[in-house]
Amino acid sequence: MAAPESLVYERPESFTETPTHYCPGCTHGVAHRLVAEVLEEMGVTNRTIGVAPVGCAVFAYNYFDTDFVEAPHGRAPAMATGVKRVLPDRVVFTYQGDGDLASIGMGEIVHAAARGENITVIFINNANFGMTGGQMAPTTLPGMKTTSSPNGRDVESQGYPIRMSEMISTLDGVGYCVRRSLHDPKNIRLAKKAIRTAFETQVRGLGFSMVELLSTCPTNWGMTPVNSLKFVEEHMIPAYPLGDYKVSEAIKQVKI
Amino acid sequence: MAKELWKGNEAIAEAAVRAGLQAYFGYPITPQTEILEYLSRRMPELGRAFVQAESELGAINMVYGAACAGVRVMSTSSSPGVSLMMEGLSYIAGTEVPAVLVNVMRGGPGLGNIAPSQADYNQAVHGGGHGDYPRIVLAPASVQEAIDMMGLSFDLAEKYRMISMMILDGSVGQMMEPAEMPEMKPIVERNWDWATNGALNRERRILSSIYIEPAAEEVANLRLANRWKEVQANEVRYKEYFLDDAEIVVVGFGTAGRVSLSAVRAARAQGIKVGLLRPITVSPFPYEVIDQLTGQAKAFLVVEMNMGQMLSDVRLAVRGRVPVEFHGRPGGMVPFPDEILHEVQRVNGANLSVQTDPIDGWLARMAEVK
Numbered sequence: 001m002a003a004p005e006s007l008v009y010e011r012p013e014s015f016t017e018t019p020t021h022y023c024p025g026c027t028h029g030v031a032h033r034l035v036a037e038v039l040e041e042m043g044v045t046n047r048t049i050g051v052a053p054v055g056c057a058v059f060a061y062n063y064f065d066t067d068f069v070e071a072p073h074g075r076a077p078a079m080a081t082g083v084k085r086v087l088p089d090r091v092v093f094t095y096q097g098d099g100d101l102a103s104i105g106m107g108e109i110v111h112a113a114a115r116g117e118n119i120t121v122i123f124i125n126n127a128n129f130g131m132t133g134g135q136m137a138p139t140t141l142p143g144m145k146t147t148s149s150p151n152g153r154d155v156e157s158q159g160y161p162i163r164m165s166e167m168i169s170t171l172d173g174v175g176y177c178v179r180r181s182l183h184d185p186k187n188i189r190l191a192k193k194a195i196r197t198a199f200e201t202q203v204r205g206l207g208f209s210m211v212e213l214l215s216t217c218p219t220n221w222g223m224t225p226v227n228s229l230k231f232v233e234e235h236m237i238p239a240y241p242l243g244d245y246k247v248s249e250a251i252k253q254v255k256i
Numbered sequence: 257m258a259k260e261l262w263k264g265n266e267a268i269a270e271a272a273v274r275a276g277l278q279a280y281f282g283y284p285i286t287p288q289t290e291i292l293e294y295l296s297r298r299m300p301e302l303g304r305a306f307v308q309a310e311s312e313l314g315a316i317n318m319v320y321g322a323a324c325a326g327v328r329v330m331s332t333s334s335s336p337g338v339s340l341m342m343e344g345l346s347y348i349a350g351t352e353v354p355a356v357l358v359n360v361m362r363g364g365p366g367l368g369n370i371a372p373s374q375a376d377y378n379q380a381v382h383g384g385g386h387g388d389y390p391r392i393v394l395a396p397a398s399v400q401e402a403i404d405m406m407g408l409s410f411d412l413a414e415k416y417r418m419i420s421m422m423i424l425d426g427s428v429g430q431m432m433e434p435a436e437m438p439e440m441k442p443i444v445e446r447n448w449d450w451a452t453n454g455a456l457n458r459e460r461r462i463l464s465s466i467y468i469e470p471a472a473e474e475v476a477n478l479r480l481a482n483r484w485k486e487v488q489a490n491e492v493r494y495k496e497y498f499l500d501d502a503e504i505v506v507v508g509f510g511t512a513g514r515v516s517l518s519a520v521r522a523a524r525a526q527g528i529k530v531g532l533l534r535p536i537t538v539s540p541f542p543y544e545v546i547d548q549l550t551g552q553a554k555a556f557l558v559v560e561m562n563m564g565q566m567l568s569d570v571r572l573a574v575r576g577r578v579p580v581e582f583h584g585r586p587g588g589m590v591p592f593p594d595e596i597l598h599e600v601q602r603v604n605g606a607n608l609s610v611q612t613d614p615i616d617g618w619l620a621r622m623a624e625v626k
Binding site for chain 2: 045046047048051052061065068075078079083084107110111115
């Protein structure tokens with residue numbers, strides 16, 4: 001006799017039923033799900049406004065069952081500032097990739113953080129411009145081949161990677177800034193906890209919060225999904241160490 | 257309310273507040289900075305949103321966000337700053353959310369100077385940002401008119417879910433004049449059925465300028481085109497002076513129109529049958545009234561503080577039926593009434609052709625300016 005069925009895993013209510021357009025093996029879907037679970041657990045889905053970027057996550061608004069706006073390339077933190085300043089009791093988050101946030105949107109992210117805007121930023125670092133076909137991003141590792149660094153990123157002529165979490169954490173307006181990875185279940189659980197803490201920072205008015213997530217891009221890296229996860233572990237993490245770069249005293253007291 | 261002495265930029269700021277401005281995002285640039293400064297004090301004291309952005313890119317995207325949230329929102333800048341805002345303006349237009357932008361224009365191109373200019377006419381009226389999109393553009397010629405147009409700007413932007421710009425040259429922003437302020441209007445919670453302000457007790461909403469299917473983008477473009485026909489039918493505004501029996505029609509907007517009025521009065525005193533048409537909305541442009549005036553006028557004289565931008569729109573309305581002459585002072589120069597009077601006298605006495613390019617004659621007459 002079969003045991004009675006019990007449901008152990010289901011779609012968060014803050015997710016729509018739209019299938020995502022992401023490539024097989026890409027960790028965007030994992031990151032989306034973590035955000036959706038956190039919004040649902042906090043009971044804030046119906047008062048959340050998301051800001052989608054330009055890049056692979058440009059259609060993020062199709063997947064979250066919350067109000068959403070879609071920003072010009074890199075401008076999501078400015079747009080989020082506009083929303084949050086006129087709706088301070090709502091939850092506002094941006095979801096941005098490394099081309100969007102660390103290249104064209106460097107001005108907007110730094111100043112939103114410096115102003116201590118009470119917004120949450122989910123930052124996907126997959127070391128390239130995914131949407132346009134895998135060009136070099138500010139986060140591309142030295143020597144890493146992309147379609148615009150075909151011989152490998154030459155730091156002499158193409159500069160060095162930018163470590164955003166380290167940089168953002170120096171700003172006084174920041175309440176919470178950490179880097180996590182999505183390459184295995186343990187780290188995914190840690191990433192979810194960080195995302196929860198980031199949104200808790202926002203709803204408590206404790207300043208700007210950002211979670212950087214090391215992510216895969218199997219299609220543009222030219223790797224299988226499994227090898228991509230290994231690449232994150234073996235090459236991305238050494239260049240972008242996981243850790244808590246800034247956790248304000250006030251948020252340290254918050255028990256989740 | 258009684259008339260008070262108001263500086264143009266501060267008057268614009270206060271008029272916007274009284275029209276129910278809920279959020280302002282800006283960046284310093286001469287000659288509009290007093291608007292930012294004034295609102296940095298005024299908005300917080302009223303508990304309204306104010307942010308000095310990190311750049312004009314930041315400012316216009318904060319405007320975009322607040323506009324999506326459904327509040328009365330504005331930014332102000334001057335020419336180089338407005339150029340930086342063009343990306344955001346295109347997105348705002350594509351998303352069909354209302355926003356107000358004031359451009360206190362200065363001499364250009366490039367860094368140019370901080371003197372009064374009308375050189376951003378084409379950028380405001382005919383484009384600037386990428387893609388097809390119409391926008392309303394108002395052109396005040398005095399501090400009072402700028403005050404009166406602030407409330408109108410918000411009303412039009414919301415009525416048509418469109419950008420409403422006000423373009424004025426730096427002199428209107430910087431001058432002080434007696435002017436009357438309207439009463440303070442209360443903030444109205446508009447609860448637009450499109451605003452992304454949190455899906456409390458309703459279906460969630462998305463605001464975006466993306467139409468990934470070209471056929472859907474075409475439908476969106478055509479919706480804007482049809483809405484623009486409505487604006488053209490209902491919102492054309494202009495002022496007429498001495499036009500009843502005018503044989504020469506001077507056309508000028510903003511300060512160029514105001515200075516032209518002095519010249520027209522002086523010419524009338526000399527018995528010249530001349531009048532002035534001063535467009536208030538340069539977009540929608542008063543093509544129809546110029547078309548009608550073409551029946552009575554023997555010539556038009558377009559006066560601008562640029563190299564002849566509105567000139568093209570006047571010629572489009574006149575359609576070669578009578579000569580259109582041009583007098584412009586570009587680069588931050590302001591014409592004097594007597595030089596415009598001289599132009600009126602010349603046009604009155606000359607045997608003009610419809611075949612010649614008005615710019616050729618103007619450049620020849622400007623040859624002494626070196």
